[in-house]
Amino acid sequence: MFITYQLLFPLVFIILLLEFIVPKKIRSFLLLALSFFLYYICGTASFYILPAMGVVSYASTMAMKKLGSQTAKKVILFSSITVIVGLMLAFRYTGIKNAAPLGLSFFALEAISYISDCYTGKIETENNPLYVLLYIAFFPTVISGPIERGGNLIPQFKKLDSCSRKDLLDINRLCDNAIIIIFGMFVKLVIADRLSIVSNTIFSTYYRYGTTVLIIGAISFGMQLYCDFMAYSHIALGIAGMFNIGIMDNFKAPYLSVSVTDFWRRWHISLSSWLRDYVYIPLGGNRKGKLRKYLNTFITFVISGIWHGSGLSFLVWGCLHGLYIMIENLLTDIGLMKKDKSSIPFGGRFLRAIVTFVLVDFAWIFFKADSTKIACAYIKQMFTVKDFWILSDMNKFFSFGLGIQEVLILITALLILAGMDFVTYKNNLRVDSWLKIQGPVFRVIFTLAILLFTIVFGIYGETVDPATFYYMSF
Template sequence: MLFNSIDFAIFLPVVFIFYWFITQRNLKLQNFLLVLASYIFYGWWDWRFLLLIVFSSLVDFSIGIQLGKQQNERVRKQLLWVSILVNLGFLGFFKYYNFFLENFQTAFSFFGHSIQTSSLQIILPVGISFYTFQTLSYSIDVYKKQLEPTKDLVAFLAFVSFFPQLVAGPIERATHLLPQFYRNRSFDYAKAVDGTKQMLWGFFKKIVIADNCAEFANQIFNNSAEYNGSTLLIGALFFTFQIYGDFSGYSDIAIGTARLFGFDLKQNFAFPYFSRDIAEFWRRWHISLSTWFRDYVYIPLGGSRGGLLKKVRNTFIIFIVSGFWHGANWTFIFWGFLNALYFLPLLVMKKNRNHLNSIAEDSFLPTFREFIAMFLTFLLTVFAWIFFRAENLQHAFSYVAGIINKSLFTLPTVRPSYLFLLLMFFIGVEWLGKKQQFAIQKLFAKKPKALRWSFYIFLIILVFLYSSQTEQEFIYFQF
């Protein structure tokens, strides 16, 4: 079920009414309703994949129980490895089987040997990368004794399948989200209003910004050989805003929806395009995934401890694995490798934690130095997104070659004026709200009520005015 669909517009109020008006006095019944609603939400695409998420949940629930009982360290490690192998085994089969098979065949052909293999028509279960990492965090944290194993199966099933963030995050840690299913919840009007505002901003990002940028980004990327350098650059810029509006828009809708039901999810995006270096960008982009890899891969590898070579090795591993997490394509791996290269000078010069505060912290506008740093970081990010969006590496390099020539200084053949105006409005609002959890959280908070409501109505009008006739899937559903 898509957030931007008629189905969800009916589904959400129905669940909301049952949740707050029928099951409010019974915590277990509330949790059971959330499990039922989440399975309906997820099964809307293909009910068969419900078996996968239920099986994965039951495996980790059982392993958690056993880890709580078991004191023998060797047995505890074996239990943890069962969880890791089951979860990553499912993920590897559904997401990477054909990729490894095709590259295995290509490797043999390179050495003059031909082998016959047959790929499988595997459908990638929506959200498998997200809920796999979420349930893995539970097993790992229980193993580390950072979390007591739960004996409440319904609460655990609700934690794994919680519908607002099930298919595209944020990837919630068990230490943060699971305890919220144990506590009695009462309706909080202020929290619901805040959640509704965040949902509105998320819908604006997705429908007005991302979907309209997608129309032109797809046109340019799919026919890149036909366009001059300036148009290709415009296409890369449109995709840069498309992927941000699409993914952070989903996160905003998810976080806002969760607040309607009394839950707090972690912030997943913190205005990453206002970053002053790549290290800051990765502290602000897809925060739940970045911190997951930091805590469960980077730190166990040794993190920043040890010599420079070890730090460089760990950095490349984390970025390349992050790239591969996004999909079975060499473009994603190269995208991760490229970001590691960007990060390397900061690591070597020990400047990777220089910008921990917000840009223009004590002023309205950035300093000249901050602006240049932000602009250069943005350009590096745009360049990297070309590889993320391209069909394959050959397409990516030909796209880059198409930009870097004298036609870059000619007028673009695709220049939708209305979209540039929308992007300027979007960037302006994001800048005004860059110190908040989401851009419009406290925008006009001290202004007259009429002004605030006029602004919200204006956003709603834009959402309806620029909405597509067909439902547009979110980019990260494919990951």
């Protein structure tokens, strides 16, 4: 069982109140205790892995700090990373698969980045184990990210322990973060969960359909995945923000990207930047010639695929993205693709955004399908079975789980999302900061509208469990 919204939001409110009441020095301690408590009541298997990960991170970094010898430091670095990666692989590929703790893939990467950053001296080793543990177990990010960095979170925890009560209850910050949460809930309950009905219907019985429907299925899944994960990231961002902890914005309108390379700068940013910093750059990045650069890119995406799941399909998905980027790099290098995307006119950007979406969405088929075999069958059917007349047959067209009323609700919500993505990306703002510019009247009306829209048109009840987010399965 995951914590449902009905439980989570009152709990956040209570925790906030507690943080306000308790002496400020123990705020982080309280946050840690409550993070462990929330993680525990999520009903995760192997609960102990989370605190153990924190202990490993703290102990190894402290040991590295105490030891003078570079070799000894290196030994500790590699052995601790080996233990963490070994643990991840063991829980993914061996018989203990079912005992995997929730969010392991996320907090393990946080542990690795912390240990590496301490080793390289990018950040100072934290002496207080409390902060390291809280960094690993911080409840808004523990289950599905964003994959944070110690250098960002730990100083903020310290600040939390010293800020005044007035700062803690800053009404502007609280309201702004509440707006982010409401927007996240809107995207999740109205859009993502509605799209999941279509994608699940089509993917589970793909063999019944032809080109048009299978394209609709793939598009639905692509949009569902974005909305689902973006919504989760927004909710996590909003909740963390309530405690005056700023975490990474994980998405920047990725489906408006003009290339796959651009897409990876805007999709699951915390993971792609992690892979860049801890895989791609250590492999040599682009410093060792073009061929190595291509290879390093490819390896990075293969690792990304492995991180996402144990099946072959995830590996294929990673390889596809690796190939896309390699080809894009090649085209850029030989001058067939513009490097400076700001010089591309609107029409060109629009077309490139479509091409990028098609490429990314095609790869998502491997992500969604239960196996590579099914994904291949899906694709084969998509290219070989003609069913274009279905666009004229409205009875069939609206038979994939959503009737015309549902589709209208979905389209309205998607337009709101697309508009918001466009203006926030264009101005490089978050939802709350864009709304701030629009003035209080618009802000109140907009927030009320999406909140009421979510209450009335959100998918909750028996069919979909609203508390499960797609990325929790990784």
